Amino acid sequence: MGEPMIGAIEAGGTKMVLAVGRTWEDVRDAPRHLLATTTPDDTLPRVMDWLAERHATTPLSAIGVASFGPIDFSQRRIASTTPKIPWRGASWVDAVARRFGDLPLGFDTDTGAAALAEHRYGAGQGRDVVAYLTIGTGIGGGLVVGGRIVHGLLHPELGHMVVRRRAGDDFAGSCPSHGDCLEGLASGEAVKRRWNRTGGPQLPEDHPAWELESSYLSDAVVNVATITAAQVIVLGGGIMAVPGLIDRVREKVRRHLNGYLDVPELTTAVDRYVVEPGLGLASGIVGAFALGRAALG
Ligand SMILES: [Zn+2]
Missing domain, CATH: 3.30.420.40 (ATPase, nucleotide binding domain)
Incomplete structure (x- = not known):
């Protein structure tokens, strides 16, 4: 007590x-x-x-x-x-x-608070640089460096980073400010609108939505990894509950980086780098x- x-x-x-x-x-x-x-x-x-x-x-x-x-x-x-x-x-x-x-x-x-919690008590324990992204209705993220949540000009807005639009994806994007930023292309709202879902049953695991989703999320992870040198990237939020999605993201991150950053986390052990929240x-x-x-x- x-x-x-x-x-x-x-x-x-x-x-x-x-x-x-x-x-x-x-x-x-x-x-x-x-x-x-x-x-x-x-x-x-x-x-x-x-x-x-x-x-x-x-x-x-x-x-x-x-x-x-x-x-x-x-x-x-x-x-x-x-x-x-x-x-x-x-x-x-x-x-x-x-x-x-x-x-x-x-x-x-x-999201900054969630990053701090993961750093102190969850999947980022013992790491100095921890990034957290939540992929739900929207996308947000926070960054902890040396035990502190990063603030500067406002705070990081990881959900609104730019990613490469994939060939064949003609959805305009759902972000009211930017259209096709990460949130605009890969949030739950974007998935719903791109595939014209209005609630209804969850898209099946083998639906092409998830291959595309893993592509955009892998861009986000590569951007965060290359810009911040995060030692672990935690992916939370409702969308990450889709079975197998995190594995697809890991595989695309590994392929994209192509061994250039020669550490196990980004080559042979991406499953220890791109992780689920330790705090659920x-x-x-x-x-x-x-x-x-x-x-x-
Ligand atoms: Zn945006």
Whole structure:
């Protein structure tokens, strides 16, 4: 019981996931409290109410917020370009300060937090440079270098990197800002729209969608590997649950790099380089815990 109690908030565009715990395992296994994400005026007080109730019984030592983005770190606010219009300029920092005063707060993007969680507790343990990509309805990613989430001009936006359009793919792309960036070509939304699916049953494993998908994702992995020298690249998100998809990505990465970067991770042991999240679906909430824990120093 010597560990400090941390409040963890995984702030998603459709729901807020809340948990408290003293260790990352506590938070991974804790019952989650879920709230719908509506507007900041409605959602932020409800999130703070729940944490304040926990705080009244067992005082929190810090709070971590892993939020959807983009985030303007110079202002510590959700950026004015977020497609979630009511949230433009919303401030977790102010919301926490109003209710909890100067309680330490760790605040970052959901994907940066997930990268930190994988670095500290998951598939990236012991590695200095860890990249995390989540391939779901959209595509996002975070990068940890030397134990810190990379910030610079805003933060990395791995989902919006440019990849090579494959011959025969005439889908315009689903990204509202760029059309055929990685997210536009390879997100769950892109897969759905390219193949005209409106919900319905999952595309079968042998559908050509997945060969194309693995092609685009292998470009993304090669880009991240060559630019960042990441020591491990974690691929999470719902799309990665497609059986065999990660193996196809690994094989294409190996073939594309063609031995040029002569390390086992990129030649004979790509299965140790392109990996599933060590924390499974808990990377986000454990990431929020990791941010809170890090805010304590
Ligand atoms: Zn884009």
